[in-house]
Amino acid sequence: MTDTVIRNVFREYLSGPHPVFTGKVVDIGTDEYAKPAAEEFRAFTDMLIKYVESFGKKVRLWGALTWAQGKTPVTVKGVTMNCWYNGYANPVDMKKLGYKLISTPDGWLYIVPAAGYYYDYLNLEKIYNDWTPSLIGDVSFCAGDPAVVGGSFAEWNDIVGNGISQKDVNDRVFPAIQVLAQKMWDGGDTAVSYKDFAISCKDIGEGPGLNITGKLGNPDHPLVADFHFDRKRKSVKLNDASYTKGIKGKALSFSGKDSYAVLPYKEIGYDYTVSFWINPSPGNLKNTVLFQSPDAVVKLNQGTTGKLGFSRDGYNFRFNYTVPDNIWTHIVIIGTNKGTALFVNGHVQDSLYHKWIQFHDKNKTKKRKVETLFFPLEKTGGFKGKIDELKIWNKSLSMEAIKNMK
Template structure:
């Protein structure tokens, strides 16, 4: 059980040491082993602190000197903040770990500027840490996962075979592309480098995905076929719903479709477990995890428009009829108050979207030529797609 215990005021060192030992004994008396953050060099003092069956996360040598902790009998997990700390979009520590540098230069036996001998039993492993220090900065569960997954991959490699690497960095980076998260799990909405188009529906009196040449995994209700932008399209005037075979797409993607409202109150929503992309009578935007982002006022009239959404791990962009309408990038927010030194307080607000694909809810819209790509289109490619149908 992790009991925390670090970064207390140095003036309270003896009280802190007593409190730490108290917590250790409570946990151990309940049959558990203890993990804590290394802090006993900073909190130097005379009060004894139990070391038997206690493992320390060694994050900063000024707080816990690795050599001293070994002498005291603590096991150690290498967690050096200068290598392995992530604070998303904060402007300090890492936003994404430098995984290439870790692969080439770091081993678990290295803690800051201290290196132990290979196989030293005081080192029991390594660990990265993600700290969500800043509330309200738009960082979602998806954003955290996108940062943790590559960190997990490189640390897993270093834990497993750190001193006898048989792969070059290039080969490691190639092989990790094929490593999935877990059976049935795809929080990143990632479909591999080899798949460039995920879905392509023309709605020619059927729901066949021309990528797979079948209609597997699709379901629908209250949907009718009508004239589309090219051949047939689909519509509903009674809360139509289409369920697609994919939950969402993230990483780098392009989602494109033609839409025509046929009533002033026309609306459509793409939904997943985690997000909604919506076009309502007033606004085009998206919501996820309590954050709502407006891309544009809805100026779509009763004619055809090609809607294109481009997304990646840093931004989300809306194009209408081949033209960029808005790019949602990380925004610097200045708070209306200052810190104790009269310094301006700022933070970065992230506006990413893992695009929801599971359900399309539509009312009084005609939809046609729905396509989802596992790559980002360039502006020229978007315009070319528009020119095919205009």
């Protein structure tokens, strides 16, 4: 029954007019099975290799054949194996069997975000200085050994519901890609210090037209934007919104859900500070929007809580603060890769850091809750009220700087 179900899944993914897997190589996984079922596991693995190969694909799998020793043969020719833990697949033995190896040692190259085990962020400096693809766990192959075809890190999202976003994954993965790319090119060459390499990495983008990291402006000039809203600007396009008297000069006035201003940015990533004055009118409903982008929404009223909050990646977060009606309030939100903080009228109001999810297993496990935000900047408005003096920095400002804003 299992074989039939899995074959049906792979057939759907590999065939038809719009297959999911279009590349030449397909990773079938197949590791960490129960040891007493070693023979069944080996038979299943061999079946799946041959089935995927029948679609003209090369197969990659994860090493488990040292753990699952047995007599049932498993196809070797043309198969590449990720060697991730030597207790599951001894790389010397796998080489003898004839497998091509990808060096993926978990003690060096495993990311599991905010899990409390393996790495939240890889130790990139240590990898740069001390690791090469020839090192798999405690086994070191000669440089250029044809059995070792390369190396790879792995990022596993093990903890369901802990708040990790796509942006958070990229924040961990992109620097790892940069360092691993260098190690694949010439793993033993460290003539350039890691410090200098890391500086150079900051100048390397993700690719033409991409800004997944949400970088805005110049690090040497951290104030990215300063919108006074005292006059019309070509870069700010109004939709059923208007200019009115503000906290200083004029402000933007909004009349509800379809009243907003389009800003010249999509979002800003870590680290950032966003500051604005807000004066809501009475009668704003639940989930009323203040700022939005395709990836996130900052809300005046998060759900039925009446609290200021934000939503992204299917998660809803809130600060312990209700913005009062009919009065100007100064709001500052600071975001880093660890969490999000709220300051009101120059004082700390709430900090979404270091919170925990309590699981109800026998060990009463706790996992860190990640309440991060790429601040959405594509639109502001969508509520009844006024916004003024919107400022955006590409750094986390100090408490003293925040107090001096008012």
